[in-house]
Amino acid sequence: MQISSVNDVKIYNLSYGKSLPEWLSDRKKRQLQKKDVDIQRRIELIQDFEMPTVCTSIKVSRDGQFVLAAGTYKPRIRCYDTHQLSLKFERCLDSDVVAFDILSDDYSKLVFLHCDRYVEFHSQHGHYYKTRIPKFGRDFSYHYPSCDLFFVGTSSEVFRLNLEQGRFLNSLQTDAVENNVCDINPVHHLFATGTSEGRVECWDPRVRSRVATLDCALSSLAEGTEVQSLPSISALKFNDSLTMAVGTSTGQVLLYDLRSSQPLLVKDHLYNLPIKSISFHNQLDLVVSADSKIIKMWNKDNGKVFSSIQPQSNINDVCMYPNSGMLFTANEDPKMNTFYIPALGPAPRWCSFLDNLTEELEESPESTVYDDYKFVTRKDLENLGLSHLVGSSLLRAYMHGFFMDIRLYHKVKTMANPFAYEEYRKEKIRQKIEESRTQRVQVKKLPKVNKELALKLMEEGDDEAELASRKKKGKALPSILGDDRFKVMFENPEYQVDEQSEEFRLLNPIVSKVGQKRKKKLRLLAQQAASSQQAAEDEEEPEGRPSSEEESSDDDKSWVEEVRKQRQLLRQEDRDRRRQERKEADRHTVLLESEQNGEEKTSNLAQGKRQSQPQFYQIKAGEEFRSFNDIARKQKLQKTSLADRLKLEECSGTSNMADTAVGSKQLTFTLKKSEQQTKQQQAEREHHQERKKLRRSAGHLSSGRGRGRGGGRGRGRGRGRY
Numbered sequence: 001m002q003i004s005s006v007n008d009v010k011i012y013n014l015s016y017g018k019s020l021p022e023w024l025s026d027r028k029k030r031q032l033q034k035k036d037v038d039i040q041r042r043i044e045l046i047q048d049f050e051m052p053t054v055c056t057s058i059k060v061s062r063d064g065q066f067v068l069a070a071g072t073y074k075p076r077i078r079c080y081d082t083h084q085l086s087l088k089f090e091r092c093l094d095s096d097v098v099a100f101d102i103l104s105d106d107y108s109k110l111v112f113l114h115c116d117r118y119v120e121f122h123s124q125h126g127h128y129y130k131t132r133i134p135k136f137g138r139d140f141s142y143h144y145p146s147c148d149l150f151f152v153g154t155s156s157e158v159f160r161l162n163l164e165q166g167r168f169l170n171s172l173q174t175d176a177v178e179n180n181v182c183d184i185n186p187v188h189h190l191f192a193t194g195t196s197e198g199r200v201e202c203w204d205p206r207v208r209s210r211v212a213t214l215d216c217a218l219s220s221l222a223e224g225t226e227v228q229s230l231p232s233i234s235a236l237k238f239n240d241s242l243t244m245a246v247g248t249s250t251g252q253v254l255l256y257d258l259r260s261s262q263p264l265l266v267k268d269h270l271y272n273l274p275i276k277s278i279s280f281h282n283q284l285d286l287v288v289s290a291d292s293k294i295i296k297m298w299n300k301d302n303g304k305v306f307s308s309i310q311p312q313s314n315i316n317d318v319c320m321y322p323n324s325g326m327l328f329t330a331n332e333d334p335k336m337n338t339f340y341i342p343a344l345g346p347a348p349r350w351c352s353f354l355d356n357l358t359e360e361l362e363e364s365p366e367s368t369v370y371d372d373y374k375f376v377t378r379k380d381l382e383n384l385g386l387s388h389l390v391g392s393s394l395l396r397a398y399m400h401g402f403f404m405d406i407r408l409y410h411k412v413k414t415m416a417n418p419f420a421y422e423e424y425r426k427e428k429i430r431q432k433i434e435e436s437r438t439q440r441v442q443v444k445k446l447p448k449v450n451k452e453l454a455l456k457l458m459e460e461g462d463d464e465a466e467l468a469s470r471k472k473k474g475k476a477l478p479s480i481l482g483d484d485r486f487k488v489m490f491e492n493p494e495y496q497v498d499e500q501s502e503e504f505r506l507l508n509p510i511v512s513k514v515g516q517k518r519k520k521k522l523r524l525l526a527q528q529a530a531s532s533q534q535a536a537e538d539e540e541e542p543e544g545r546p547s548s549e550e551e552s553s554d555d556d557k558s559w560v561e562e563v564r565k566q567r568q569l570l571r572q573e574d575r576d577r578r579r580q581e582r583k584e585a586d587r588h589t590v591l592l593e594s595e596q597n598g599e600e601k602t603s604n605l606a607q608g609k610r611q612s613q614p615q616f617y618q619i620k621a622g623e624e625f626r627s628f629n630d631i632a633r634k635q636k637l638q639k640t641s642l643a644d645r646l647k648l649e650e651c652s653g654t655s656n657m658a659d660t661a662v663g664s665k666q667l668t669f670t671l672k673k674s675e676q677q678t679k680q681q682q683a684e685r686e687h688h689q690e691r692k693k694l695r696r697s698a699g700h701l702s703s704g705r706g707r708g709r710g711g712g713r714g715r716g717r718g719r720g721r722y
Helices: 026-035 037-041 353-363 378-384 406-416 420-437 451-471 484-490 502-530 548-596 601-612 626-639 642-652 675-694 699-721
Strands: 002-006 009-013 054-060 066-072 076-081 086-092 097-102 110-114 118-122 127-132 137-143 148-153 157-162 167-173 179-184 191-195 199-204 209-215 233-238 243-248 252-257 265-268 277-281 286-290 295-299 305-309 315-320 326-331 337-340 373-376 395-398 401-405 655-659 665-669
Touching: 002 305, 009 305, 009 353, 054 097, 066 097, 066 326, 097 137, 110 137, 137 179, 148 179, 148 191, 179 233, 191 233, 199 233, 233 277, 243 277, 243 286, 252 286, 277 315, 286 315, 373 378, 373 406, 378 401, 378 406, 401 406
Parallel strands: 054 315
Antiparallel strands: 002 009, 009 337, 054 066, 054 326, 066 076, 076 086, 097 110, 110 118, 118 127, 137 148, 148 157, 157 167, 179 191, 191 199, 199 209, 233 243, 243 252, 252 265, 277 286, 286 295, 295 305, 315 326, 326 337, 373 401, 395 401, 655 665
C-alpha cells in the first residue's frame, strides 16, 4: 500500500506492491512472504485483480456486488465477486472489446461491442447471441423505457437495435461525419451524441427528432490559445436533469446547463490529451475527470481542485464505486489499480476494515527518511562552523548541499546562538504589536527596511498620480507599497538590499539611468498634456537642443562608462583583498614556525617583519639602478650591428681574434654562464673533491706483486732457453 497526499487529501493506493506469479505454489508464496517485507505489507483486496496484458474498461454492477473488467490478450472479460473477494468467472472472446455495459442489476445480462462490428450478448450461463452493425462502432447506450440500444461510430447514422422485438429500427440521421460518444439522461431520457466536429446533438427518443445542437469547440478555446486542430468530443456524461459534462480531445472539460448554450465552467487539464472518462460525486459536488495521465477531482461550482491522482501507467478507464471513497482504474498495465480516498466517503461494506486501518495510520504516521535529517548548504555550514565536517560520515552530499542529523543541527545551532529563541519570541511579540497598530490612523512614513527603495516608489507613484490627474483618464497604476504580496519586503530585515554587493553595484548604473529616462518621459508627457493646444508633430528641432536619439545614445555611453568603472573598482578591491589575505597567510606561517622553534622565535619574527615591510635603496648621484642599467644595456646591444658587438667584446676581453695560416680570421670567445649553471658546476666540483677524498688508491697492489710474477716468468723462460 502506498500513501500519498495531494492538496492535504490522503490517497491510499491499495494495489501498490509486488505481485506474485500464478504458477508459484502455496509453499513458495508463504516463503516469499516471510522473507520479503514489500510482500508482507501489501494489501490484496481482491484476489487476482489483474489482466494478462492490458485492461481497457472496468464497471461495477448496480447492486455493487460484482466488478467486471475487459482486457487483452487474449480478449476476455473477468467478473469479480466482492462478497468473496475473488474471481467469479472469466470468459474469453473472439475480438477486442471497444465498450461494454451491464443491463441487469447483477452480471446476468451483458452487452459487448467488439472492434470488428459485432455486438455480443451474454447471459448468466455465457454467450447468448451475436449480431453485426453496418459500421464500426465506438460507443453505445441503452434506453431502458423502450429497450433500445443506440450505437454510434464511424458513420453519420445512429443505429437502433430493439431488444424486445429483436430487430434493427430506423436509424437517427445526424449532421456529423462521425460520432465518438453518446449518453442518455437518467431523468428525462434525453439522448445526446458527441461528434468529431466538436458538437453535441440532443435527440428525443420518443419522437426520434433532433431537439438541439450545441457547439462546444469554440467554447473550449480560451483567449490566446494556439489551435492545432479542431477539438472533437471524446467524453460525455449527464448528472441530473439539467447538468451535462463534455470532454474534448484537447484536454478541456465543459460543464453545461441544458437551458444555456454557453458553458458554466471550463476546466483545462493542461496536458493536451483527450478526456477519457467523466463522472460525478454528488455528495461533495465534485467532478472526477481523467485523461491518460492524471485523474483530477474538482468542484463543479468554481473549478477549484480538490485532489488528483497520477498513476505510474497510462489510464484507459475510471470507475467510481457508488456511495464510497473508492475508485478503480483500467490501465495500460496488467494490474488494475484500486484507490481509496477517505475524504470522498467511507469504505464499501465488503472492505470496511479499511476505515480502521487508515485511522490507525493517521494516528501513528510513519516517519520518512528525511524527517530525521536537515538539509544545509555550504554557507550554512560556514555560519555554524562545521566546514571541517565536509567529507566525513556526518554529512551526506545531496545536490547543492548536504544532509545532516537533525539532533546535531539543533545542538550546534543552540551553541552558535543560545539566545535565538528569546530573539524569535521578541520578534513575534513585536509583529503582533505592529499588527494591532494597523487599525489606528495611518501616518505616511517610511518603513524600517529598504527605505530608499520605498522613497523611490513613493516619488514615482506621486508622479504617475499627478500625470493621471492632468490627463483625467483614470487612476494611476497600483504601487508595490500597497500590495500585500510585497509587504514582507519592507518588514523583514532579511530582504534588505545589500548596496555593497557586486550585483547591486553593477546593476545600479543601469537602474539609475532607466529611472532618469522614466522621469524624463513622465515630465515630457506632463508637458504635452499641459500644452495640448500646440502642434503635435514638428519634424524640425530647435538649434542647440539635441534630438531624442542623440540623448539616448549619450545616456547609453554614460551608463556603459559607469558600469566599466564599477567593474574596475571591483577588480581592484579583489586584488587588494587577495594581497591582504596573502600577507595574513605569510604572517601566520611565520608565527607557526616561531612556535615550533622556540630558540629562534625573536629572529624569525624580526625577519618576517623585515620581509613584510618594503625595502628602500639609496641611489647615488651619477649612478643608475642595476636592474634598469642591465635592461638598457641589453636593449642597446640588440640594436647594434655585429661589428660593434665584436669591438665591445674585444674591449671587455671575452673574445679573442687571431689570424690563421690560411689567411682567414679565427675568433674564440667564452660564453657567459648563467647563475644556475655556475651553481651547478660548483656543486659538481665540490662533489668531485669529496669523492676524491673518499677514494682508496690501488697503487700498492701493482708495485711488488706484479714485478715478482713477471720476473719469475722471465727467469723460467731464460732457463728454458739455455
